[in-house]
Amino acid sequence: MEDREYYNIRKGHVKFGEVSSEMFKKAFLLKYRQLDNAGYFQKYFGFECSDGSIIGTLGDDVATAIFLKVGQDKLWPIFTYFESYSDVDFFTIIEVLHDCCSKPTESFYHNWNDCGTHVTKSDDALGRLEFRNTFNPLLKRYKNLELSEKGEILESIEEGFEHLFAAPIPTSDEENIKSKISAARIKFRRATASLDERRDALRDLADVLEYLKPQIKNLLMNKDTNELFEIANTFGIRHHNVRQKTEYDKPLWHSWIFYCYLSTIHLCLRLIEQENRK
Known part of the structure; x- marks a missing residue:
């Protein structure tokens, strides 16, 4: 059947x-x-x-x-x-x-x-x-x-984001980019992942964005570049201080941030790749 x-x-x-x-x-x-x-x-x-x-x-x-x-x-x-x-x-x-x-x-x-x-x-x-x-x-x-x-x-990939996981990561940098993205994807999607493990996954992706920041600052307007890191720096992910918006430290918001980071990394890598071809 x-x-x-x-x-x-x-x-x-x-x-x-x-x-x-x-x-x-x-x-x-x-x-x-x-x-x-x-x-x-x-x-x-x-x-x-x-x-x-x-x-x-x-x-x-x-x-x-x-x-x-x-x-x-x-x-x-x-x-x-x-x-x-x-x-x-x-x-x-x-x-x-x-x-x-x-x-x-x-x-x-x-x-x-x-x-x-x-x-x-x-x-x-x-x-x-x-x-x-x-x-x-x-x-x-x-x-x-x-x-x-x-x-x-x-956890199954959110509907509509399957292409992000299937798409190749356009870089040869294994240590600073590929390995961190792979680790973040596994940590975040584990069926029994705790909030701490999910935060670690988000930090991994935020670290990749931070690593890419010097390379993309000339490709984007300064305001746009800064806003890419606003979520990481103020939503209880990368730092622990009075500025943190911890009321958003919940699974639903974590999922939104995760896919936002992952898609932004792919965008940045493709912009860099495009610039290097010129």
Whole structure:
């Protein structure tokens, strides 16, 4: 059955956050079973064969292997603990499953005692891609989240700003610009990001703007250049003093400032690039 948006979703009658925790659990288990039954986790978790246990790459104690990775127990086996999962538990196990998902490319059916399919070869990259395609629609409807290519659950990009994240950063300066922008984007979009982490992300972008300031001051009028930094300097982001407007230190305003900074950086870099071509 083709995946598509049906009438109630297209017309906005079903919105993000309207999937209950109980329905999220049921949908999670359905999608996990489908992939598990198709052999997508055999490479890492192994499986029970009629002739004895087949051990995966995580070894013969998957629960302990997962504990060593995430520092938390009572996550595995999933069917034993999922009823007591918090959102943090679900998001953690989803990231683990993403990293352990490998699409079967070669397999055979073991007839003895109707054992089932044995996967002999699989592809991690394809498996993880299918895992993201499977779970991202559910995560988006539940909490407006998505799995990144690295398998990290992040807040979905605000509609209309997708191009800012897809657009290449027009500079070769890795240390002062590219790395800071990449770090800021990840910090800000993490599903469990605290206010402090979001402020850090905004400071990272403000630092990039400050670094670019000497290069753009000749491309913009002085008044315009100064106004680019007014938000950073007076909205409780870069400095801590009596001038700060801390009443705006809230997630909604943080999102506005974040996208404002990010789009301004792209504008500045393209103005600089254009000037350098002359």
